Structure formats: structure tokens, C-alpha cells
Amino acid sequence: MPLVNGKYVPNPKAPRVAANEEPAYERAKDFRPVDTGYTIENAIEEANRCLDCKRPKCVEGCPVGINIPKFIEKIREEDFGGGLDVIRESNLLPSVCGRVCPQESQCEGQCVVGIKNDPIAIGQLERFLGDMAGEVGSTPKVKPKNGKKVAVVGSGPSGIACAAELAREGFEVTIFEAFFTGGGVLTYGIPEFRLPKAIVKREIEGLKDLGVEIVYDAVVGRWTDADELFNEKGYDAMYMAVGAGLPKFLNIPGENLPGVFCANEYLTRVNLMKANKFPEYDTPTKHGKHVLVFGGGNVAMDAARTALRLGADKVILAYRRTKAEMPARLAEVHHAEEEGVEIMELVNPLEFIADESGFVSKVRLQRMELGEPDDSGRRRPVPVEGSEFEVDCDLAVTAIGTNANPFAGMAGDVELNRWGYIETDADGRTSNPKIWAGGDIVTGAATVILAMGAGKQAAASIKETLLNQ
Amino acid sequence: MFKILEKTQYSENVFKFRVHAPQMAKHAHAGQFLMVRANETGERVPFTFADWNAEEGWIEFIFMVIGKTTTDLSQLGAGDEIADITGPLGKPTEMDNGSWCVIGGGVGLAIAYPVARALCAQGAKVRVIMGARTKDLLLLEDQFRELPLENLYITTDDGSYGEKGVVTQPLERLCIDHEIEHVFAVGPVPMMKFSALTCAKYDMPIIASLNPIMVDGTGMCGCCRVEVDGKTKFACVDGPDFDATKVNWADLSARQASYRAEEATAMEHRRETCACHS
Numbered sequence: 001m002p003l004v005n006g007k008y009v010p011n012p013k014a015p016r017v018a019a020n021e022e023p024a025y026e027r028a029k030d031f032r033p034v035d036t037g038y039t040i041e042n043a044i045e046e047a048n049r050c051l052d053c054k055r056p057k058c059v060e061g062c063p064v065g066i067n068i069p070k071f072i073e074k075i076r077e078e079d080f081g082g083g084l085d086v087i088r089e090s091n092l093l094p095s096v097c098g099r100v101c102p103q104e105s106q107c108e109g110q111c112v113v114g115i116k117n118d119p120i121a122i123g124q125l126e127r128f129l130g131d132m133a134g135e136v137g138s139t140p141k142v143k144p145k146n147g148k149k150v151a152v153v154g155s156g157p158s159g160i161a162c163a164a165e166l167a168r169e170g171f172e173v174t175i176f177e178a179f180f181t182g183g184g185v186l187t188y189g190i191p192e193f194r195l196p197k198a199i200v201k202r203e204i205e206g207l208k209d210l211g212v213e214i215v216y217d218a219v220v221g222r223w224t225d226a227d228e229l230f231n232e233k234g235y236d237a238m239y240m241a242v243g244a245g246l247p248k249f250l251n252i253p254g255e256n257l258p259g260v261f262c263a264n265e266y267l268t269r270v271n272l273m274k275a276n277k278f279p280e281y282d283t284p285t286k287h288g289k290h291v292l293v294f295g296g297g298n299v300a301m302d303a304a305r306t307a308l309r310l311g312a313d314k315v316i317l318a319y320r321r322t323k324a325e326m327p328a329r330l331a332e333v334h335h336a337e338e339e340g341v342e343i344m345e346l347v348n349p350l351e352f353i354a355d356e357s358g359f360v361s362k363v364r365l366q367r368m369e370l371g372e373p374d375d376s377g378r379r380r381p382v383p384v385e386g387s388e389f390e391v392d393c394d395l396a397v398t399a400i401g402t403n404a405n406p407f408a409g410m411a412g413d414v415e416l417n418r419w420g421y422i423e424t425d426a427d428g429r430t431s432n433p434k435i436w437a438g439g440d441i442v443t444g445a446a447t448v449i450l451a452m453g454a455g456k457q458a459a460a461s462i463k464e465t466l467l468n469q
Numbered sequence: 470m471f472k473i474l475e476k477t478q479y480s481e482n483v484f485k486f487r488v489h490a491p492q493m494a495k496h497a498h499a500g501q502f503l504m505v506r507a508n509e510t511g512e513r514v515p516f517t518f519a520d521w522n523a524e525e526g527w528i529e530f531i532f533m534v535i536g537k538t539t540t541d542l543s544q545l546g547a548g549d550e551i552a553d554i555t556g557p558l559g560k561p562t563e564m565d566n567g568s569w570c571v572i573g574g575g576v577g578l579a580i581a582y583p584v585a586r587a588l589c590a591q592g593a594k595v596r597v598i599m600g601a602r603t604k605d606l607l608l609l610e611d612q613f614r615e616l617p618l619e620n621l622y623i624t625t626d627d628g629s630y631g632e633k634g635v636v637t638q639p640l641e642r643l644c645i646d647h648e649i650e651h652v653f654a655v656g657p658v659p660m661m662k663f664s665a666l667t668c669a670k671y672d673m674p675i676i677a678s679l680n681p682i683m684v685d686g687t688g689m690c691g692c693c694r695v696e697v698d699g700k701t702k703f704a705c706v707d708g709p710d711f712d713a714t715k716v717n718w719a720d721l722s723a724r725q726a727s728y729r730a731e732e733a734t735a736m737e738h739r740r741e742t743c744a745c746h747s
Contacts, residue, residue: 178687180506180553188689217555219687222501223492247691249701256696256720258727265690273512273684279738282512282537283684284731358723406688406706 001076002048008076010051016118017046028308028339031192031276038121038128040078047075050120053112058122061110064453066090068107068122075125081136083129091126092161092456095199096186097449098127100298102329106449134202142210143170148466151176151229151238153220153411156184157448158241158439160203161455162462167210169463174235175207176218179272184243185440186448188272189264191302193309194332197271219407226412230434237434237462238412240422241455244440245405250294250398254352259286259360263295263303263399270306288395291315292363294349295399296326301333303397304341316391318344320368320381346370348383352396362392402445419444428458436462470550474527480605482534483576484543485519486551491526493556499587500562500580500678500710503530504686506553507541514538515683517580517655517709518557528556531579531608537735558686559709562653562678566593568619570649572636572664574600574656578608580678581655589616596649598622598639600660604630619648636660637667644671652676654713658722665713677713679704681724696720 002009020042021027021035038046050072058068067086074083087094103109103123111119148171152163155177163173181187183200207214218224220242229235247262249255266285269275273283291307293300296319304317317336319326322345326333337343346368355361367387370379404420415423415431421442428436438454440446475487493503502517516530534543545551562584569588573581578599588595596619601607603625613621622639623631632638636656643649644667652675654664661677668675681693681704688706695702696717702708 178555179685180555188685217553218492219555219558222557223496223555243689246688246703246706249691249694251701255701256694256717256724258723262691265684265692268684268690274510278731279735281510282735284512284728284735359727 008052010049012049012051012113012117014045014049016049016121017042017124019121019124024335024338025340027193028305031309033196034193034335037131038124043075043125043128044078046121046125047072049113051112057110057112058107058120061106061108062090063106063447063449064090064456066107066126071129072120072122072125075129080129080132084133084136087126087129090456091449091452092164093157093203093448093452094126094130095133096130096157096195096203097452098123098125098130099195100190100329100448102447104330131199140168140206140210142168145172146170146467148172148237149174149235150462150466151220151235152241153238154178154184154241154243154439155182155204155214156241156243156439156451157186158243158451158455159184159239160207161452162239162241162438162459163207163212163455164210165456165459166462167207167212169459171463171466173212175212175214176220176224177214177216178219180216181272182214182216188268189299189302191267191271191306193305194302221407221410225410226432226435236466237436239428239455239458239462240408240411240414240430240435240437240441241439241451242405242407242411242441244402244445245408245420246403247398248401248403250349250400252349252351254354254360255398257352257354257360258358259288259395260352261286261395261397263293263299263397264402266303266397267299267306270310276310285310286395287311288393289313290393291395291397292391292393293317293397293399295319296321296328297399297401298328298332300397300399301328301336301341303399305336305339307395307397308339308341312395314342315340316342316344316393318347318349318365320346320348321370321378322346325378346381348381350388353390360393360396362390363396364388364390402440404444405441408441426457427461428454429461470552471554473545473547473549473551476546479531479608482543483531483606483608484534485529485531485579486542486545487527487529488551488554489526490528490554491523493554494521494526494528495523497521497528497557498561499564499583501557501559502686502709503528503554503556503558504683505530505538505542505551507538507545508552511541511552512538513684513686515558515680515686515705517678518583519579520583528554531576533576536732537739540736540739555686559705560707562587562676562710564588564591564593565651566591567650568594568596568648570596570598570640570643570652572598572600572640572652572654572656572660574636574654574660575602575606576608577656577660577678581653582609582612584653584655585613585618586616589618594619596620596622596643598624598636599631600624600636600656602626635663637663640664641667644668644673649673653678653710655680658718658725661713661716662718665716665718669714675713676710677716678709679711679716679721680709681721682728
């Protein structure tokens with residue numbers, strides 16, 4: 001630590017320590033992680049750039065208010081276990097959030113160093129500490145059992161957070177997971193190259209160490225429901241974290257043609273079912289040579305980059321606005337382009353067209369221009385008349401968002417809003433006094449950190465309610 | 470893991486498993502399905518419940534050996550385990566009382582049977598049309614005959630048993646005679662499609678239980694989408710039953726056929742790597 005008269009003197013003008021990224025054209029050939037993360041030396045060097053602000057703006061930018069300067073100070077002191085404990089006060093999934101949070105619009109976007117220089121690489125530092133967990137061995141404290149049982153529906157980031165918090169407080173927690181493996185969107189949605197599944201597995205194993213029971217192949221709303229869990233199985237409360245639901249579609253001709261995928265299916269085949277290893281694994285997928293992806297979010301980027309890794313020669317990501325309006329993390333757009341994904345701005349698909357084999361062979365597109373801002377504050381794309389043109393492809397993927405999960409109203413009697421999402425208060429309470437909910441099924445598709453935060457918030461509310469009964 | 474309690478063989482390629490799954494048995498309804506993942510490297514494949522018993526804690530499903538997964542399954546026997554079974558999934562078949570014609574074609578007979586049984590149990594008048602390519606592929610005839618049916622019609626494409634021809638022949642006669650008020654059909658796409666066309670001619674309501682390719686089966690991936698009445702629907706959560714006169718059958722059959730080449734590759738790989746044939 002750079003000290004002058006025993007006092008820490010930061011070095012904000014030093015260049016931001018670069019991520020240890022794999023060469024773009026090599027990594028795009030397989031599913032290896034995009035970057036290998038900071039070394040201890042990297043982390044300390046980057047930590048030395050932090051101003052340790054008295055009123056840290058970065059913390060204001062964090063949706064769950066992690067004490068960022070504090071954990072960075074711990075890195076400077078080489079007290080990695082201590083740093084991890086600081087993060088875990090607010091965030092139970094640092095390895096995940098360090099990789100997938102949109103830092104540029106949260107903590108790093110607010111970082112004061114960023115005004116004149118590059119902001120502190122807070123995401124990289126968070127991830128560094130998260131990944132050190134195995135080595136620094138911080139054993140979570142678990143309170144004695146309090147005799148109350150809670151059912152958590154879904155093992156995605158929100159369910160994991162809620163279950164972990166409650167288990168530590170002495171609750172008997174069971175997670176009901178619809179799939180054969182845990183992690184929710186962290187497993188079926190986010191690709192290996194962005195979030196290694198070993199990390200998700202470690203988080204799930206961590207839950208078991210806390211005494212959480214996980215029941216797989218358990219679809220709440222069909223296989224069991226709130227009535228049965230409360231009245232026959234003795235649960236005192238339920239947390240619904242079933243995630244976002246079915247994909248939205250463009251509703252244009254040809255959308256059901258073979259070779260036209262929605263991103264959820266395209267990614268699930270690879271991430272959950274390992275179709276990239278077919279026929280060693282039984283689930284196949286289509287390996288397009290010329291792939292068109294529609295959308296501008298993280299899921300669209302994931303699909304485009306997955307297509308490259310499945311052997312595509314050309315991948316075009318078509319978006320109806322411009323790069324500036326894309327909701328994806330900056331790093332994802334950057335990585336995608338670096339790996340060879342071409343971005344086509346201001347186009348909208350009109351029709352998928354098949355060849356004589358019946359498979360998609362081209363897409364008819366229309367040019368757009370940006371008009372007045374819409375409700376989201378982004379300028380609305382408006383079609384340019386007479387601008388239609390066609391692009392060849394042998395595979396197309398749509399990634400234009402999701403609707404509410406149809407199981408929202410089936411698992412238990414809770415009030416839904418007009419779009420089918422569960423209504424809750426700030427603590428995650430639903431209209432049913434025994435049921436809490438959080439994550440994408442409340443907010444619509446959002447971020448891992450918000451879902452995690454909602455799980456933690458609901459856990460606190462469940463604890464308060466059940467222990468004061 | 471899900472333990473196989475009993476294996477029944479109906480023909481060279483058609484088997485029934487009875488599997489220990491008490492929680493599933495407690496919640497299953499006619500028309501619903503389950504997703505099987507045979508082993509750690511397996512794919513997820515939907516099968517409709519053939520039968521279940523909540524008191525004894527088992528469920529049954531029938532499968533025909535067609536591809537890699539069903540071949541793997543057919544090699545298992547009583548005492549063996551299936552890695553994962555998820556269910557019940559999908560909406561139960563909506564059954565009001567009245568006069569019904571239940572049509573099952575090929576392996577679809579395994580789905581038609583519990584629907585016919587449930588209809589009989591609630592006091593509906595039920596006629597059943599069983600269809601198959603040939604006599605050997607006609608499933609569950611004895612079980613159907615044990616039900617208190619108004620009538621049972623059998624057709625085979627090759628005339629080896631029952632009436633020579635297809636299920637729409639007796640269906641059309643029933644429509645003309647006004648002996649039925651509702652039709653339920655399940656089987657290969659052409660059978661369901663032509664049953665729908667026949668019913669449409671006579672303004673006869675018909676629901677079909679659709680069987681598109683699925684990946685997750687729980688309303689997440691969108692693989693099982695079908696166009697019904699011009700709108701995108703998901704067989705796994707909106708179905709599997711739909712108004713058969715409004716289904717875009719061409720879309721459904723194109724999507725069903727879209728992995729034929731990969732299925733052949735999987736079988737080839739199985740032959741090359743399977744220890745039992747070396």
C-alpha cells in the first residue's frame with residue numbers, strides 16, 4: 001500500500017489494470033471464459049487507485065449498497081477474507097455479480113476517478129474476492145434452528161439469496177427447482193464463457209453447506225402448490241422466485257420456420273443441455289454458418305457469441321436502434337465485436353423466408369431511423385419507407401425480451417398485475433400473507449444483482465414476520 | 470432418481486414403464502405430460518401420462534422406440550432408475566359431460582386411453598376410435614375394451630385388423646349420425662389434421678393433444694410454440710390441448726421434422742459407442 005507518513009495515498013492517475021482477456025479470435029472458438037480475472041498483484045495495484053472517498057458515489061450507484069471502498073481497502077491490506085465478508089454483508093454472489101453486473105451504469109459509472117481517468121475496476125475487484133472464496137475459507141455462521149420452515153421456489157439468484165439468508169438465521173429451507181440442476185438463469189441463460197458453471201455449482205453447494213435442501217424436478221404449481229406446502233407439509237412461508245417467463249416474439253411471418261430460434265431455446269440447448277457437445281450429449285442444436293440475431297440486450301449478445309462458438313462464419317446482430325441505445329453491458333458489446341460479431345444498426349425484421357427445404361434462408365428487413373423519445377427515454381425507431389432489403393442466413397435468433405412466467409399465478413394465490421407479474425411491496429410481500437416474491441417475476445427481466453437483493457430483502461421480512469408470530 | 474417398478478412390452482417397439490413417483494401421481498390429471506431425462510447426458514423428452522395411482526405412488530407412461538432416447542429407455546427394466554422425470558406438466562384435458570368421441574392413433578392411443586377412462590369415470594358417453602398402421606401397432610385394446618364405452622371402432626391402414634382405412638371414416642359416420650358432441654384426437658399430425666378437417670365439415674368441436682419438440686417443457690424456452698388461430702401458443706403451458714380446427718398443421722409438422730438428421734447422427738453415435746453391441 002502506498003503510504004506517506006503512515007497515511008494511504010491513492011494513485012488514481014495510474015492506468016486501470018487491464019482485464020486478463022483471452023485473445024478474441026481464439027476464445028471465440030470454444031466456451032472458455034473470456035478473461036481469467038485479476039491476479040493478486042493486479043488486484044492490489046487496481047485497489048491502490050481507489051480514492052477511498054468519504055462519501056463514496058460508487059456505493060450510491062450499487063443497487064444493494066455494497067461498501068465498496070471498504071472491501072477495496074481490505075484488498076490493499078491483503079485481507080481477502082475480510083474483503084469478502086464486507087461484500088457478503090450486502091451481496092451473496094460476488095463471483096457472479098462481478099461478472100454480470102452492468103458496472104458502467106452502476107458503481108463504476110458513479111466512480112469519481114472516472115471523471116478524469118478510467119474508473120476503478122470495481123467489478124473485477126468484486127469478482128476477484130468472490131473467486132478467492134475457496135482459498136480464504138470464510139465459514140458462514142448458522143444460527144440454531146428456530147423451528148420455522150420456508151419453501152423457496154426457484155434456485156436462480158433470487159432464490160439462492162433468500163435461501164442462504166434464511167438458512168443462516170436458523171430457518172429450515174427447502175428450494176423447489178423445476179430443472180434437474182440449480183442456478184436458474186445463471187445455468188440455462190448465461191453462457192459458460194461469461195459465467196463458468198463451476199461458479200454456479202459452488203454457490204449451490206454453499207447452500208447445501210448451510211443446510212438448505214434442494215428438490216429438483218419440482219414444478220411448483222403442478223407438482224405441488226402453496227396449499228399443499230402450507231397445509232400438509234408444514235411450511236410457514238413461501239418465497240416465489242420463478243424468474244422471467246416465455247420469450248416475446250416478433251409476430252411476423254415465418255417466425256415458426258425451422259431454423260428460427262428464440263434466444264431462450266438457443267441458449268438453453270447449449271447452456272443447460274450441452275448441445276455443443278452433441279452427440280456425446282443427446283440434445284442437438286443447429287450450427288448456422290450465417291447467423292442473424294435480433295435484439296440489443298445481453299441475451300442477444302450471448303446468442304450471437306454462442307453462434308460464433310458453434311462454428312458460424314458470419315454473425316450479424318441486427319438492432320432496431322443504434323449501439324448507443326443498446327441495453328447490453330458495454331463489455332458484452334465490446335467483446336462481441338472483438339470476437340467478430342457484426343452489428344447492424346437501425347433495422348427491423350419483417351419476414352423470415354424459407355428455401356425449398358423449408359428451413360429459413362433469408363430475412364426481409366427494413367431500415368429504421370430514430371424519432372422522438374418514447375416512455376423508456378430512448379429515441380423511438382421509425383420505419384424508413386421503401387427501405388426494405390433481404391439478408392441471407394441459415395439460422396436466425398430473436399432476443400427481444402420475455403413476458404411474465406405463466407407459473408406466477410399457479411403456485412399460490414397471489415395478486416398479479418395486468419402483465420402477469422406478481423404484485424409486491426418493497427419487502428417482497430404479496431397479497432397472500434404467507435407468500436413473498438422477488439426477482440424477475442416481480443420486476444420483469446432485470447439484473448442478477450436486483451434479483452439477489454430482492455431475495456435478501458424478502459428473507460429479512462420473512463424472518464421478522466415469522467419470528468414475531 | 471426415479472425407480473422403474475414394472476416394464477410391460479406391448480409389441481416389438483412399444484413399452485410401458487411404471488415408475489415410483491408418489492408426488493407426481495398425487496397431482497396428475499388426464500391429458501397432462503411429463504418430461505424424461507433418461508440419464509446424465511440425456512435430452513428432455515415429453516411423454517403423456519398413461520396412468521397413475523396416487524395411493525400406490527406410481528405413474529405410467531408408454532413409449533415407442535423411435536430414436537436415441539427411446540432406445541436407451543427400452544434397455545432399462547424393473548429396478549433400474551431414470552435420472553429425471555418432471556411433471557405433471559401442461560393443462561389437464563377439459564372434459565364436460567356429454568357425448569364424446571376419443572380418437573387415438575398409433576402411440577397416441579396411450580394418451581387417448583386415460584382421457585377415455587376419465588370421461589367414462591365422470592359419466593360421459595364415450596365412443597373410441599383406435600387407429601394404427603397395422604394390427605401389431607394397435608395398443609391397449611384390452612384396456613379400452615374394459616371401459617364402459619358406447620362403442621369401439623378400430624381401423625388399420627393395411628386392413629390387418631378392424632376396418633381397412635383411417636380413423637376419419639368412422640369419425641365422419643359419427644358426425645353424420647349426430648351421435649357425438651365433442652371429439653378428442655391424439656396421434657400423428659396427419660391423423661389429427663384430417664380429423665380436424667372432417668369435424669370442421671360438420672361444425673363438430675374437436676380438440677387435439679399436440680406433441681411438438683420440447684426442451685424445457687415448463688414455459689421458458691419457446692421451442693414448443695405452435696400457431697393456433699393465427700397466434701403463437703406454447704404447447705407446454707397453453708396446451709397440449711388446442712382447438713384442432715385452428716392449428717397450423719404445416720408449421721407443426723415442419724418443426725417436428727426439423728431434427729431428423731440429428732436424430733440419425735445420435736443413433737449412429739449410439740451404435741458406435743454403446744457397450745452392449747461391442
